[in-house]
Amino acid sequence: MAGKARYTAAISLGVMGAGFVATMPFLDIPWVRFVQSGFEAGLVGGLADWFAVTALFRHPLGIPIPHTALLPRNRQKVTSALVKTVEEDLLSKESIRGKLEQFRIAERLLDGVMRQIGTDPFKEGIRQAAVTLLESIPKEKAAVLLEREIRKRLDRLDAKQVLEAVVGIVYEHKYDEKAFDFVLELAEQWTLTAETRLRLGAMAGQAMSRMQTNGFMQMAINAFLGFYSEDKLGGMIQQFLLSALYDLKRSGDSNRAALLKAVRQRIDGLTQDPKTEESLEQWKQRLLSQWNLAELSAGWVEQLHARLLEWVREPDFAEHYIVPLLEQGARRVRGDEQLMAKLERWIQEQLNRWIEANHSKVGALIRENIDRFDNETLIKLMEDKIGGDLQWIRVNGALCGFLIGIILEGLKALL
Known part of the structure; x- marks a missing residue:
């Protein structure tokens, strides 16, 4: 888009220049003088706007004219202004908090969970999670803990x-x-x-x-x-x-x-x-x-582990045992207005703490992303994003200059 706009701006400037040169031999004709004045003003306006647009990014024609290449020379100022604008205006702490308070996060989260509970992927995920959890249990340690607990309880038994x-x-x-x-x-x-x-x-x-x-x-x-x-x-x-x-x-x-x-x-x-x-x-x-409590405990743990694995691997494990409990619990929580209000306040408090602790990282992230580009790369990115609109300034300058030139020549003739 920026390339097309730059091409259009160049064409407009070329038309003004060509028209100015082409009309010079015929200045004795009144209407040609009017048109030539328009081309002259359009050429001046187009060149002035070309200079202004180019001066934002680099030195015009590579000549280090003062007060040109404004963005590279003021990169730190522009970056600091952008960071300050984002932190204090666009994404201020207050605006983020206000927007989050409107979302009713607790209700959205709970409603989303309730919609997912009965789905097949959720059931399969529950079943796989249960299997993974059981398989990750260290049976040897569990047997030792069971033996120790049984022995402790029996020793304390009166x-x-x-x-x-x-x-x-x-x-x-x-x-x-x-x-x-x-x-x-x-x-x-x-x-x-x-x-x-x-x-x-x-x-x-x-x-x-x-x-x-x-x-x-x-x-x-x-x-x-x-x-x-x-x-x-x-x-x-x-x-x-x-x-x-x-x-x-x-x-x-x-x-x-x-x-x-x-x-x-x-x-x-x-x-x-x-x-x-x-x-x-x-x-x-x-x-x-x-009693050989170590052997007994190991046997009990092994039997219990095998039975639990067999149980959770059943196709209807999640649907018959887990999903009804989750649905019942979710409905109970969703219907309790006081509990939902407490949950919402807790979520907002956690988010506010997170925002307070990490808000400065937004500006740091912006600055970090800008600083990782050199001047040429950054200018190319900016020209790609906003260069098209800036090139239209050149087109508008040429056209407006052309009209203003005609108007001024007409005023001269009248006066």
Whole structure:
């Protein structure tokens, strides 16, 4: 564009010069004198504007005329003025802050994230990021940390407190009563069998036959044993035991309450017995010494790592697990006006701090980019960007000079 404008300016100046020379032999003709005056003024105007435009960038015709090559001679002044204009006017701190405050950055960021969450590239990115994160975990260090944490927790474990906690859970969920009923159920099932009935009868008969009493009582016992067989005697004892077990299974039975009270007293006694605490502590230490926690921890970490990798590599991992959480969280944050306001203020504060700390770098960057060009390169860049407009000044000067010359010649004729 600058080349075309320079060509046009040269043509306009050439036309004015050619017209001025061509009309000189015919000055006795009035209308030619008018035109010649226009060409003369246009030539002067074109040459003056050519000199002015050229003087901005270099010495006209290479002659070091004073006050020419203005830009190279005043490069530092021009650079400083440009930097000052950008820093204080075009990109001042206040203008940047004001423009950023209008953007509502928090809303724009969150809306952009919400639009991207459900897309396939985002899901694939989440899945790949999860895989990369898991694969970068040092399993050996994780196993060592796990072993150290387990050992530390077990060392700090108070056996008495654990026992008291277990007893508390037993009482809270009535596991002692359930265990008691379980034993009663087993006893009832054992008592109901024919084998048990015979065994009970045989045991009772043997016990009665071994009793040492006087003659009359011995006769009575022998008569009783002769009248009742082992089966009948066992059946009597069996009925007695079943009746007793039935009563013990009823919640309001006094014997049941007494037995449960005795059991609980025994359990409470264990929690207060120093020997029990000492035994538990010895068991804990023996367990720690026998366990190969390093190997166990490494195995646990390896298994967990493999399962997690298998899980995150599933095609629907992000869609089913991560995306719903992110969408829910984003909607919750977007709908909370107070939270959005706090987030916006925080972002603006961070940006203001960054602007305050780095605003001077804008001018430094401009100066650095300008200083890396030598004068010739910088002039070529400026001529390429603004030279076209400047060349049109030459064209306008020639045309305006031509018109002004005609007008002035007309005024002379009238006067």
